Amino acid sequence: MTGTVGQFLLRRRGGRGWHWTDVFTWVWLVGGLVLMFGPALWLVGSSFKSPAQLAEFPPTLLPYVSRTAVVPGHDKPLPLFVVKMENGETRELAEIRRIGIVAQMVDPAKPGEIVRVNIQNRTPAREIGLATGNYTEPFVHFDFLRYLQNSVFVTVVATLITLVTNSMAAFALSKYQFRGRSTVMLLILATLMVPLSVILVPLYSIISTVGLFNSLWGVILPTVATPTGVFMLRQYMLTIPDELLDAARMDKASEWQIYWRIILPLTAPALAVLAIFSVVWRWNDFLWPLIVLSRKEVYTLQVGLNTYAGELNVQWHYILAMTVVTMIPVVLVFVFLQRFITTGIAGSGLK
């Protein structure tokens, strides 16, 4: 097992010796791997750290928790320290209290005997452990489930509407000849170049005029018609041969049936890609929901997370933990839909 993995990792050109391209490729790929996965791993690792540990310098890679021991005569468990004694031996002692630079410590095995130790000579005894409270506490105190529900609603509904409207537009723009077709296409492409921040104010006044302020529909509707989606689906549909449509017309199919039963199934790979994009976009959307939603009950997860970042105090441990939780659905969507990206079935019925 390890042999095969090692062989795979150290595979070289021609199988013998290290050509400079082997070294370059290896460094490049490993560097890329670290660059891509490092932040994600750091996020997951840090999400299990306590606030004190997050603030620690130098930072540790893995989350640790202090070991404690229950000592008779003390109600609470006491933190354990590794102490270097004056005679050179090291002992593991529990700290009762600290006065100035002197700590009063006790050996858990001999609870009666109090040892005074200079704090310079002791280091906390720690082991790798998870501060799971980062995850469990928000579920109790923070309205996580409601935010999750809002986020799921926004994401699912917006994605469905995006798929339907964009594929219809793409069908018309790719398979019908009509006057002004290229003008419409150009307009759609032109809106690609306008960033959200430019149209934020007019968009806001439209949404508030039609009474969608503080409503999830106000988050969903402005985002569903994406020029990227229309353009991508249109390019894909252009590759579907017109003869298939002609055959369907000879087969008495209505234009709606052609769209629904011929075009949509054949566009499935492109639809899957757009669905992935849309889910990621809508799930991670922050600025627009922050503007539209001002009541706590309609917050999406991303806006809800923002409440941990107060003006004076940022609760990093909760933010990190909840960020991990919000990442999970996006990762799952990608895992399950990515196989569609590679399957193209449209051409297989011809020639």
Next chain:
Amino acid sequence: MGQITLSGISKNFGAVQVLEGIDLDIRKGELVVFVGPSGCGKSTLLRLIAGLDKPTGGTIAIDGRDVTPVPAADRGLAMVFQSYALYPHMSVRQNMAFGLENAHLPRPEIDARIAEASRMLEIAKLLDRRPGQLSGGQRQRVAIGRAIVRNPTAFLLDEPLSNLDAELRVSMRAELAALHQRLGTTMVYVTHDQVEAMTLADRIVVLRAGRIEQVDTPLALFNAPANVFVAGFIGAPNMNFIQGVVRGPVEGGVAVTAFDGRVVPVDAAAGALAPGDAVTLGVRPHHLRRVGPDEGLPVTVHLVEALGAETVVHGRTAEGQRILAVLAGQEPLASGDVIALAFERRQTHAFDKDGLRVAGN
């Protein structure tokens, strides 16, 4: 059922005129083949009949009913496409059922028709496969099956065999002919392959540059081509054309000077040609035969293609006229040999300066 009448059909794509003045009457149960070089408008004409495109001018009638404004779905025709155009995401059965479901036929009827067609075309075992899992010949059968189950008034076939390999094409051609015999339904067949046209057709429509050049039975086209284009297009290898000048009348025709002063008598209607008129003589390669050295036209051999049963000789006359001859059997010839060739008067075609037929058998 199945009579298609085209009157004065024209079709423009923007400023480009693709078809003009097409008048054609396709009789019930007939297999008509549209043949012509690529770009002649034969596929466009088929699409007009199908209703997939609308003509710029003229009318199309099926069984006496004007269907020019009727959409493709309601003309009762079925089409087989060059690329087969099978729906790639549906099984063979679903492909065949699609049109019937759209026509709201009851399920048992659909199943019965599919069973019947798949038995006829021997594709019963393939019904649950997808088009991507079929070979070219099998896809061809499925495409035909999809047309048959519809019980159409007429079949429209757009170069259905052009994607098959040569061997399969011959066997499918025979099957198509048998199918037409059996169904007795009108078929309109587009091809650029004149062998397909000759073997399948009841009548052939020869098209060139958007116009009908001639409509007739295969043998009539071969024996009496109406003009130089048809003469050159029908028959393989192509007919030899020789330029000449009318010298004077002879009994039943005229004498033509060709090949550097050689006089050739040809049949012609009285008064069709006057002395001094330019004329094009046409002789099919198969009608040339080898004769003794002084009895015929001397031709220098340039290339010999020995096919076993016959020998194709490419040569030139003394004045540089290219001559192609197909000699029966195996001839021991080599490049540079000089042979003498002769042809019969009754097998000589003559065309006037406009390329129209003036003489022949």
